[in-house]
Amino acid sequence: MTRPDYVPDDAKDITEYGAVSNPDDPNDQAVYEGNRDAIIDACNAAGSEGSIYVPEGTYYFGQGSGNHWIRHGAHTPPGISIYGDGPEASVLGMHGHGEKGEIHTLFNHAADEYTGTNEHTVTYQEIQFHGQAPKLPNLYDSEPRVGQSGVSVQSDNSGLDFEVKRAYFYQMYGAGIDVRGSLTIDFSTFEESGIKLENDADAVGDTSINHHIVARPESSNKVVMRDSEFINTSGNAIDAAGSGPVECYRCWGSGLGTGWCKLSAYDLRLENVYMEPFTQELQDLTAGDDIGDGYNGRRGPFYRLDGDPSVVPVAELYDVEIRGTTREAIEIRERSSDLSGDVELHGDMIAFHDIAKADGRDEAIRAVGEDFVDSDIGRLSVHDSDTDAVLDITGNGSIETLKYGNSGSAGSTDDVEILDSESGADPFQPDVPSQDEVGVNALSDTGQEDDGTTTDSPLFNDWTPQWESDHDDWSVVSGDEFAGGSALAFEHDGQTRTRYAISCDEIGTPADVEVLDKFRVPAFTDDESLGFHARVNLRSSSSSAGENGYWLELENREGAFRLAKYTDGNLTTMGRFGTPEEDTFYYRRFRAEGNELKAKVWKASENEPSEWDIETTDSDHADGWVGLGSFDTGLVETDIFSVATDGGTAPHLNSDTSPGVTWQNPTDGKTVSGTTVLQIDAADQEDNDDSLTVEYRIDDGTWQSASYNADTGYYEDTWDTTGTADGDRTLEAKATDSAGNSANTSVTVTVDNSLSVETIGVENVTDASTMLVGNVTSFGGADGATCYFEWREQGTETWNRVGEQTRSSLGEFSADLTGLEAGTSYEFQAAAETTDRATGSIRSFDTGTDSTSLSIDRFALSDKSNPSWSWYEVDWAVSDVDGELDTVVSELRYNGNTVTAESTNVSGETASFTHEVRVQGDVDEIRLSVNDTSNDYISESKKI
The missing domain is CATH 2.60.120.560 (Exo-inulinase; domain 1)
Incomplete structure (x- = not known):
């Protein structure tokens, strides 16, 4: 076979040194020991900063016993590059027959014992690295505790400049790449990193994870990830633990065990990045099907739990979309008094969906004891998330536009000013890649143009x-x-x-x-x-x-x-x-x-x-x-x-061409009801914005005119969807310019005029009363609805009704609920009736023991449970206007009994802390209580 043009002419073919392709991973020990020897011999022949070539085939390697890796700079000369015939064709893999206590890393760039320099450029291109983690023993439960990375770079080799092009890292026990120095990754795929490590740790009652990439760049180095995909890991797409910046462009990820990036103390930039941290596929690969099972930390673009207090990192997010997290999409907090979690956040066109699935995770962006410093965000949207509030942050700066829907209130922002807040508005649509546009499968099989250059x-x-x-x-x-x-x-x-x-x-x-x-x-x-x-x-x-x-x-x-x-x-x-x-x-x-x-x-x-x-x-x-x-x-x-x-005249491409036309509202896939404002964005290079003829029609019906609105810049009309049957409908828009050129565009929307109502929550809870809040979101085609609340004491069967009112407009409604018993748990739901009846979700609250100056201001849970322990972080803040705070207690309860508790003595008007509470046994409730020096007492409970 002719080797590809991107392979250096002097690269050593490993088969010429005795490597044997063995795709079935035979048990013949001589084969994988021989392959290891052949690769080492080829590297030795290549010399310092040389290259080896892996022709089409699968070559498993390793020692019969002892550590299996190949160490450049120790076993071989340093700075060795590896080239293959493509990630689906050329595979280097660990044999999978090792024992506990043995290192199963494939390649390690060790201290340079040959040339005395650490300045090398290493390229891995068109190659697959197969860790075979499922075949490895429990490397976590061993002495010494060892593991496996696809490629590791030791700390004394920080001068390495590592380039990865169209490479596939698959089924590594630990990290795909663990690197110091500079790192660039283009059109590569990382899949199933650290999965077996987490499962093995769980099996012995511990919690341990690893990441697709562990990067520790020096301040003079940079990590750049482009056009790559990251699938299923117990940890992050990248764990940024060095002092150099990390940049990610046009990347895609799903099944991210703890999120995209843990930010220690240094800068991060994400641009045109899509991620789906929580997936059922990852749940099935790790602990179980339920959100509460296993390592429950699936966040979004970054989190910062602590770091160098002398450094406030800058996180930049531009065109970033996140769908599905169990924790907050972004969390910063201080875990130790001598560390810091402050972050400077900048960005635009950020969209969060289905955030904070886990109980006790109530915000999309959260800051605990730390600040977003000098932050500014252009456009941010949060939708369809089971959160009490979108934001719970401190710091300073601004958010230009915040859009949210089905996600609680806007929340608390301290001195971060929200310039424009729109509840119920459509989410933003960042420019992010699809999965088939990134990774090793985004290009042709070879990634080569006709002239032999690599297409990146x-x-x-x-x-x-x-x-x-x-x-x-x-x-x-x-x-x-x-x-x-x-x-x-x-x-x-x-x-x-x-x-x-x-x-x-x-x-x-x-x-x-x-x-x-x-x-x-x-x-x-x-x-x-x-x-x-x-x-x-x-x-x-x-x-x-x-x-x-x-x-x-x-x-x-x-x-x-x-x-x-x-x-x-x-x-x-x-x-x-x-x-x-x-x-x-x-x-x-x-x-x-x-x-x-x-x-x-x-x-x-x-x-x-x-x-x-x-x-x-x-x-x-x-x-x-x-x-x-x-x-x-x-x-x-x-x-x-x-x-x-050939003598022709280059045409003026914007002369007498068709105008541009797009649907601004509704967007493709949106569900609409009632009367909807139609907005069409149309423009032409030659005609003024307001001089086009813009029309629309529904399901091949009659064309209707839309009028230009100078305030919004869109052509608009209203559509009474109640005159259209429920189901999918096609909206087509057409714009025509003065020269008669026209352009069309279509979107498909779902008409749903069924009655719907949401249960929002409670406000002003005392020992005997509260205010219930709901939101009627659709009248189901009717002119209005009768709205009310149903409530009952927890544990009883009969619902009571309160606050009946007639609503002629959509939106929030409320009712005062009085005559309650102190220290009692209640539940309620919002309801609405026309000819149909709809109810919102059931929510609960506890009344205080009596009238008191005490207040529980924050009660948030983080589930760290594993098969051996019921384990929770209870993040709380309390206050007493009388300044007589005394004790705060977090209790884990089961069947009405306290099974363990943690307490903290406090004083003054305010206090906050995080309790770590765990027990070997079942838990069905967590109760937080606070008393003062006058023996006043209040508590709140959350069901698990």
């Missing part, structure tokens, strides 16, 4: 980085200011100016070619040696002497646009014209025909001039690739790129 992103299926540029320099950015809603962005992460470029492969290498593009440089570079921005390249190529071709650029140093060329390393300026401005969109037309070169540039807000700004002749370059580039590191955004070859 779908963006580069039609574009190839050229000259000194690489994939990291290019990305897609979104914004309403761009004609298509997005633009191709260049920005180099560094300070070195050089010839960065990217070619449009579909065009090929034409001789006669014309480009019309629309671009913007948001900010010029003022340094006199820089400021060469936004190039468009024609007839470009490379030679042994340098980069060749013609280009047109914005040259800030001379305050002009410049036409120039490279010829075998020599630079020639062929002319300058115009006066560019920063943060301004321009069109430019650049043409090469025969030996003639022509160019012109004009503001996008103006009409195209009829004359060329510059015309000249040159015969240095006859043909070559067409593309974009820059000689400066700063940001350039290209909105439109139009090309014509």
